[in-house]
Amino acid sequence: MLKVYHAPNTRSIRVLWLLEELGTPYEKETVEFDPKYLQSDAYLAINPLGKLPAINDNGLMLNESGAIVQYILAKHAGSHLEPKLGTPVYGKYLQWLHFAEATFMPPVSLIIQHTFRKPPEERVASVVTDAQAALKKVLTLLDKELATKPFICGNEFTAADIMLGYDLFLCNLIRVPLAEYANISAYFDRLSSRPGFQKASGK
Ligand SMILES: N[C@@H](CCC(=O)N[C@@H](CS)C(=O)NCC(=O)O)C(=O)O
Structure with a gap:
């Protein structure tokens, strides 16, 4: 197993x-x-x-x-958590799946490192400022994307929402002001009310 x-x-x-x-x-x-x-x-x-x-x-x-x-x-090929291979939405799905770790997480990790994890004498304030600016761009883009759909690929929940949902969970944990982004806030409420998320995150 x-x-x-x-x-x-x-x-x-x-x-x-x-x-x-x-x-x-x-x-x-x-x-x-x-x-x-x-x-x-x-x-x-x-x-x-x-x-x-x-x-x-x-x-x-x-x-x-x-x-x-x-x-x-x-x-689990053909599961309900991925769009059909070969459809245009499949390309977007892959992009968001990887965006979560490759583009969204780096500024979040830098903020965590230089605010909480590193010893105070090793923290660099300008790293945090730059990371906050990068994160703002990511959140602005995501908020715009979510203006017209409940999930990142449309009406269906997919694994890309799982990848992004963890990023938002972490943002919440470190008090990134997600409330400034109405569509993201509603999206995160939708994701975090799912039993699978609650079990996985221990909520
Ligand atoms: N890109 C890797 C990142 C893995 C990663 O950095 N995990 C964190 C926890 S979320 C970790 O184990 N950090 C411990 C450390 O860096 O010492 C992935 O997506 O799995």
């Missing part, structure tokens, strides 16, 4: 949420989100980068959340 290594509030929420939406059985191992454990030989044997998430699917180890999401979906 597919095993997911998880820690609360981390990107492993994306994987658990996807599995919950698919209704597929899985095993969850909750690990300590502590550098000592993540850099231990025991955990580095699971993920050589010492990060979360990681999965073990019958000996196949993967550790990049977007790739894990695509891998699991490929095993």
Whole structure:
């Protein structure tokens, strides 16, 4: 059975949420989100980068959340969580799926690092200012996209919403003022009321 290594509030929420939406059985191992454990030989044997998430699917180890999401979906080809291959919306779906980690997350991670994680003497205020400006562009774009549709690909909830939903969960956690973006706020309410999200995020 597919095993997911998880820690609360981390990107492993994306994987658990996807599995919950698919209704597929899985095993969850909750690990300590502590550098000592993540850099231990025991955990580095699971993920050589010492990060979360990681999965073990019958000996196949993967550790990049977007790739894990695509891998699991490929095993559930034709599921309700992806638009049909070959349709124009499929291209948009892939773009949003990857936008979540490749474009949305970097400024969020920089804000977290330089506001909470690094020791105060290593925090750089201008990094935070620049990251906030980059994040504002991302949120403005997303808010505009969501003006006319309930989910990022239209009327149907897809795995791209799972990828983006985690980003918004994290924004909320670090008090990014999402209330300034009416469409995003309504979207996040829709996403976070789903039982799969609530189970995955421990809410
Ligand atoms: N691009 C990777 C990022 C993984 C990542 O940075 N995970 C964070 C938790 S959300 C982590 O484990 N951080 C621990 C560290 O960097 O020491 C993914 O999407 O899986």
